[in-house]
Amino acid sequence: MSAQQHAQPAPVGGSLFNATTLVCGILMAITATIIIVRLFFGLSSTTNVNDGYSWGIWVVVDVFIGSALACGGFCMALLVYVFNKGKYHPLVRPALLGSLFGYTFAGAAITFDLGRWWNFWHIFWPGYFNVNSVMFEVAACITLYIIVMWIEFSPVFLEKLGLRDARRKLEKSLFFFIALGCVLPMMHQASLGTMLVVMGGQVHPLWQTPIQPLIYLLSAIMLGYGVILFESCVAASAYRRQIEVSLLNPMAKVMLGIIVLFLVVRFTDVAVRGALPEAFRASHIALTFWAENLCLVATFLLIGTVEARRNPARLFLAGITVMLSGILLRLNGFLIAFDTGPGWSYFPSVPELLVTIGIFAAEVFGYIYITRRFPVLPREETYAQPAHS
Amino acid sequence: MKTRVGNGGVIPAGRRRFLKGCLGTAGAAVAGATVSERAAARETYQRPAEALGLLYDATLCIGCKACVAACKRANDNPPEFSTTDKLWDTPLDTSGYTFNIIKTYRSGTMATKDDEENGYAFMKTSCMHCADPSCVSACPVTAMTKDATTGIVAYDPEACVGCRYCVVACPFGIPKYQYDSPTGKIGKCELCRHRYKDGHYSACAEVCPTGATLYGRTSDLLVEAKRRLALTPGSVTTYPRGNLSGGPQQSYEGKVGNYKQHVYGETEYGGTQVLKLSAVDFAKVGMPYLPPKSSASTSETIQHTLYGGLLMPFAVLGALTYVAKRNVHHEDDEAPPAEPPGREES
Numbered sequence: 001m002s003a004q005q006h007a008q009p010a011p012v013g014g015s016l017f018n019a020t021t022l023v024c025g026i027l028m029a030i031t032a033t034i035i036i037v038r039l040f041f042g043l044s045s046t047t048n049v050n051d052g053y054s055w056g057i058w059v060v061v062d063v064f065i066g067s068a069l070a071c072g073g074f075c076m077a078l079l080v081y082v083f084n085k086g087k088y089h090p091l092v093r094p095a096l097l098g099s100l101f102g103y104t105f106a107g108a109a110i111t112f113d114l115g116r117w118w119n120f121w122h123i124f125w126p127g128y129f130n131v132n133s134v135m136f137e138v139a140a141c142i143t144l145y146i147i148v149m150w151i152e153f154s155p156v157f158l159e160k161l162g163l164r165d166a167r168r169k170l171e172k173s174l175f176f177f178i179a180l181g182c183v184l185p186m187m188h189q190a191s192l193g194t195m196l197v198v199m200g201g202q203v204h205p206l207w208q209t210p211i212q213p214l215i216y217l218l219s220a221i222m223l224g225y226g227v228i229l230f231e232s233c234v235a236a237s238a239y240r241r242q243i244e245v246s247l248l249n250p251m252a253k254v255m256l257g258i259i260v261l262f263l264v265v266r267f268t269d270v271a272v273r274g275a276l277p278e279a280f281r282a283s284h285i286a287l288t289f290w291a292e293n294l295c296l297v298a299t300f301l302l303i304g305t306v307e308a309r310r311n312p313a314r315l316f317l318a319g320i321t322v323m324l325s326g327i328l329l330r331l332n333g334f335l336i337a338f339d340t341g342p343g344w345s346y347f348p349s350v351p352e353l354l355v356t357i358g359i360f361a362a363e364v365f366g367y368i369y370i371t372r373r374f375p376v377l378p379r380e381e382t383y384a385q386p387a388h389s
Numbered sequence: 390m391k392t393r394v395g396n397g398g399v400i401p402a403g404r405r406r407f408l409k410g411c412l413g414t415a416g417a418a419v420a421g422a423t424v425s426e427r428a429a430a431r432e433t434y435q436r437p438a439e440a441l442g443l444l445y446d447a448t449l450c451i452g453c454k455a456c457v458a459a460c461k462r463a464n465d466n467p468p469e470f471s472t473t474d475k476l477w478d479t480p481l482d483t484s485g486y487t488f489n490i491i492k493t494y495r496s497g498t499m500a501t502k503d504d505e506e507n508g509y510a511f512m513k514t515s516c517m518h519c520a521d522p523s524c525v526s527a528c529p530v531t532a533m534t535k536d537a538t539t540g541i542v543a544y545d546p547e548a549c550v551g552c553r554y555c556v557v558a559c560p561f562g563i564p565k566y567q568y569d570s571p572t573g574k575i576g577k578c579e580l581c582r583h584r585y586k587d588g589h590y591s592a593c594a595e596v597c598p599t600g601a602t603l604y605g606r607t608s609d610l611l612v613e614a615k616r617r618l619a620l621t622p623g624s625v626t627t628y629p630r631g632n633l634s635g636g637p638q639q640s641y642e643g644k645v646g647n648y649k650q651h652v653y654g655e656t657e658y659g660g661t662q663v664l665k666l667s668a669v670d671f672a673k674v675g676m677p678y679l680p681p682k683s684s685a686s687t688s689e690t691i692q693h694t695l696y697g698g699l700l701m702p703f704a705v706l707g708a709l710t711y712v713a714k715r716n717v718h719h720e721d722d723e724a725p726p727a728e729p730p731g732r733e734e735s
Contacts, residue, residue: 080716135552
C-alpha cells in the first residue's frame with residue numbers, strides 16, 4: 001500500500017465548446033454588460049447597496065466568501081510541503097488552480113465595487129497607505145498572494161511550453177513561494193475576521209469578538225479542505241474519472257480535527273464573553289448561528305468514521321456542509337447579523353446576483369480551459385484503478 | 390508517534406528533532422513578538438487639547454432646520470427630495486449630499502416638547518468627530534484623517550478609493566457614499582474647516598437662532614454642558630449663541646430643560662468632539678450606547694499584535710521556508726519520462 005505510484009499530471013484534452021462552457025460564456029457576457037452599466041452610472045444603477053449596508057454581495061460573497069472558498073491551494077500546500085505528506089501531491093495542482101481562479105476573480109470583482117476605482121493603486125503606494133487599517137492588510141496581502149500563486153502555478157505553463165530549463169530554475173526557488181503562499185493567506189484570512197472588530201456594536205455579539213482572526217483562520221482552513229472534497233468529486237464526475245478516495249479519506253480526517261478545534265474555540269469564546277444566552281433567544285440571529293455550527297456537526301455525522309469516509313457521496317456532502325458553514329460565518333458577520341440601526345435593509349438585486357454568478361461562471365470556464373489544455377489533473381491510467389487502496 | 394512521510398518513509402529522528410526545534414524557535418519568536426507588542430497595546434485615543442467641536446442642546450432646538458439649509462449651502466450640496474412635488478430640500482437622513490439633519494422623536498399625542506411620554510424632541514445627526522474614529526482606523530489609504538490640533542476628522546476624495554469601509558465601520562452611520570454617481574465621493578461633516586480662513590466657523594452653529602448648536606473648543610463646550618446639567622430644571626439661565634470661543638456677544642436668557650444627567654460624547658469611544666444634551670433618553674433619539682474603549686483601539690491592537698513590524702509574519706515565513714525547502718526538494722524533478730521507473734515520488 002505504501003508504494004503508491006503517482007500518475008503524472010496531464011491535460012484532460014477534449015473540446016472547449018460544450019454546453020457548460022457555452023452557458024459560462026453567456027453568463028460572463030451578461031456580467032460584463034452589467035459591470036459597464038455600473039461603471040458609467042454608479043453603484044445604485046445596478047446594486048441595492050445603501051449606506052446601512054454599503055457592502056453587498058460583491059464584497060461579502062465575491063471577495064470574503066470567494067477568497068475563503070479558494071483556500072484549497074494553501075491548505076494542500078500546508079499538508080504536502082509543510083507537514084510533508086507527499087502522498088497528497090496529486091491534489092495540489094487542481095487545488096492550486098481553484099485557488100488561483102478564486103482569488104484572481106475576487107480581486108477583479110472588488111475593483112468594480114470600488115467607488116473610486118481609478119485610485120485603487122493608492123493601496124500599494126507608501127504615501128497613501130494606512131498600516132493601521134485592516135482593509136489595507138487584506139488588500140495588500142491578497143494582491144501579493146495572487147502574484148505568488150501565478151508564480152507557484154507557472155511550472156504548469158512552462159511544462160506545457162516545453163521550457164524545461166526555465167522550469168528547473170524556477171523550481172529551485174519555488175520552496176520560498178510555497179512558504180509565502182502559506183503565510184499570506186493565513187494572514188489575510190485572519191484579517192477578514194478582524195475587519196469586523198472595528199464595526200463594534202453593529203455586529204451581533206455572537207460574531208463580535210477580538211479572537212475573530214483565529215476563528216476566520218480556522219474556518220478558512222476547514223473550508224479549504226471542504227472545497228477540495230467538493231471539487232475533487234465534481235471534477236471526477238464531470239470528467240468521468242476515479243475519485244481519489246484513498247487520498248480524500250485521510251485528508252477529510254485532518255479536516256475533522258480542525259473542525260473540532262474550531263468548535264471548541266468558537267463556543268468557548270461565546271461562553272466566556274457571556275454571549276451564549278443570545279444563541280437561545282427566539283430570533284433569526286440565533287437560528288442562523290445554530291445553522292452555521294450545526295453544519296459542522298452534520299459533517300461528523302456524514303464522515304465521522306473511516307467507513308463513511310470511503311463513500312464518495314458522503315465525502316461530497318461533507319464538503320458541502322463545511323462550505324455552507326464557512327459561507328454562513330461570513331454572511332452572518334457582514335450582512336445577516338450586521339445591524340446599522342432602524343430603517344436599513346439589503347437584499348441583492350438581480351444584476352448584483354447575475355454578476356456574482358457570472359464571476360463564478362468565469363472561474364468554472366477557466367478551470368475547464370486550463371485542465372483540458374494544461375497538465376493539472378493526474379493522468380488517468382488506461383486500466384481501472386481500485387477505488388481505494 | 391508516527392513519522393511517516395508521503396512515500397511511507399520515516400524522517401530520521403535527528404531531522405525530526407531539528408524540524409521541531411525549528412518550529413519551536415519560530416513559535417518562541419512569535420510569542421516574544423506578541424508579548425512585546427501587547428505591552429504596547431494601543432490605548433483609546435483622547436481628544437486633542439485644542440479640539441474643536443459643537444454642543445447640541447436638544448432642549449433649545451426648535452426644529453427650524455436652518456442648520457440643515459446652512460450646511461447644504463456651505464458645502465455646495467444639492468437638494469434631496471422626498472416629496473412628490475419636489476418643492477424644497479427634504480432629505481430624510483444624512484447622505485452623500487446631506488451632512489447634517491434634524492430628526493424628531495415622537496411619542497403618543499406629541500403634546501409637549503422634550504417629554505418621553507406623549508411628547509416630541511429633536512436630535513441633530515452629523516459627524517461626531519470622535520477622539521478615536523473608526524473611519525480613520527478603517528480607511529486603507531488615509532483618505533480619512535484626524536487633525537492633530539483641531540481633531541477635525543477630514544475626508545480627502547483625491548486619496549479615497551471608495552471601498553466604503555468607513556461607511557461600514559462608523560457606529561453613528563455618518564460617512565455616506567454617493568451611490569448614484571460614477572465618481573461618487575464620501576460625504577460627511579468636516580466642521581466647515583474650509584470656511585475658517587474667511588473668519589467663519591461651522592455654518593450650522595452660525596445660523597442657529599437659539600444656540601442649540603454652539604461652536605467652540607470641545608473643552609469649553611464640555612464645561613458649558615456640565616454647567617447646564619447642574620442647574621435646576623425650570624430655572625432661568627443665560628444661553629450663548631454661535632461661537633463660544635469668540636465673536637459678538639449674542640447670549641439670551643432662557644429656561645433650563647429637564648436634562649438627562651449625561652453629556653453624550655464625553656466618554657463614548659474615548660470621547661467625541663461633538664457633545665449632546667437631551668431631555669429624552671439618548672438611545673431613543675438614535676444615539677447608540679458606546680463604551681469608553683474604542684473599537685479602533687481593539688482592532689489596531691489586534692493588527693499590531695499580529696503584524697507589528699512584520700515580526701510574526703517573517704518568523705512564520707522563515708520557519709515555513711525552511712521546512713518547505715526540505716520537503717519540496719523531493720518534488721524537484723517529477724520523474725521525467727527518461728528516468729527509470731520505480732523511483733518513488735514523495
